[in-house]
Amino acid sequence: MENSMEKSEDLQPQPVYPRLTIEEIKTEVLSHLYLEKGLLSTFISMLKRPSKTVEIYLHGNRRKIQNPFRYLIIGVAFSTFIMLANPSFRNYISNIQQSSKGNYDQLDAATGLSFYEKFTQAQEIYMSYQNLVLTLAIPLIALVTFLFFRKKAYNFAEHMAINCLVFGTIYWLSGLFSLVTFFMDYSFIIYLSWFLTFAIGTYLYWKVFSINIFKSMLSILSAYLAAMVVGIFFQIAVFLVLLIL
Template identity: 35%
Template sequence: MKYPIEVNEKRTINRITLKQSFLDLLNAFNVERGLIYTLKLLFVHPGKIVRLYLAEGRYKIVNAFRLLILSTALSVFVMYLSGVDDFLLEFEKGFNEGFRDTQQGDSEYIGGLMQKIFFDQYNLFLWIAIPIYGIFAYLIFKIKQYNYAEHLVIQSFYICGLNVIAIVIFPLHHIMGQDPMFYSAFFLSLIYFFYFTIKVFETKKFGAIMKTVLLFFVSNFFYFLVLFFILGIFVGYEMAAAKG
């Protein structure tokens, strides 16, 4: 059976030069395509970025998974650079002294260990949300033109938006303090979730907005169940290793 799409375009592969590298860099900051254009749509027209990426405008948008990896790496870098995890330093020093100096049932020890693991495996725990949010968005909205794989793309763009928020908010840690910074990040993320979901699925009616609320609570409920389950596995491994 012949593949239904025929590509007749001939491509010429040019050598990499400093000029070409410079032009490629400029293309990333093109306001009508590339990185800046993608970031602008993430916050101004998230519905448009999904429609472009899943249809004829994909060449204008940075690949969703490539942007996810880039934005996550940058958010982790900014997180450590800005020192938002300073509250873990005291625990980490004590942790190196060994599990034998603590009680197995010590909730403070367990809590500190979970925080340490969460920051060490931040990208893993962040990306776990993508398939979970994707499956419930697929089931709740039941929009026929989006299959589950496309819902994964949609949620990847959403996580990219969260990463951008983190990149902007984390450096304010030294200005506003740790707790206000985390509260600001939480409320901005909450607002972005509803804005992104409503714009992507074009939910303007009251019933459709209620679906967004349902998606928020159901997806986060199962996300945190999975999150704590995986955290429990990591904690058990770390405690067993410390005892041994």
């Protein structure tokens, strides 16, 4: 009886699974790298047709555009990685920290606390966690553009998406610029980097919001100021936590 059951099981057709293909491997790799929805094409499209790209995401087929928040996070991570790997940047930051060491030494001697050590640790954390800082800053940046361009009929959530695309593009371009100038003196490159990020931010706001250049410059400057305020508060909070621990 058992033999007949075994034979009947052997005679049952075995399931046929599809063969692994190069196309399937490619899809899985792109999905793992978050490129399946056109990260590169979104970056290029934001440089060439920023207004149209934004409109496609907000009112068209969103599947054609990389998710704005993911686009921003990956761009910031890429830029931060290149920046922190640059020995010239490390030397630049070290020189800045050393220049302020004398003031902290006086505080350390007066209070018995390690102000300088905690200050440098807070700066390291701030630079390493740019993703978190920008995530916290985006709502405030969105508020800036929401107030600047109230007549554009974008709601607050749409302003957040727009600024994720804008600042994502800025960080992607900044990362590529840092990669190209990797072996150059950072004390000189930093000024070019500031000019580049300001220029591209002005251009993107100008195109996306259809405004004049002067208003675009003023609004991107305000957006950078908002991001800077969040960054300062982040460093202060981290510094105080480290001081307490």
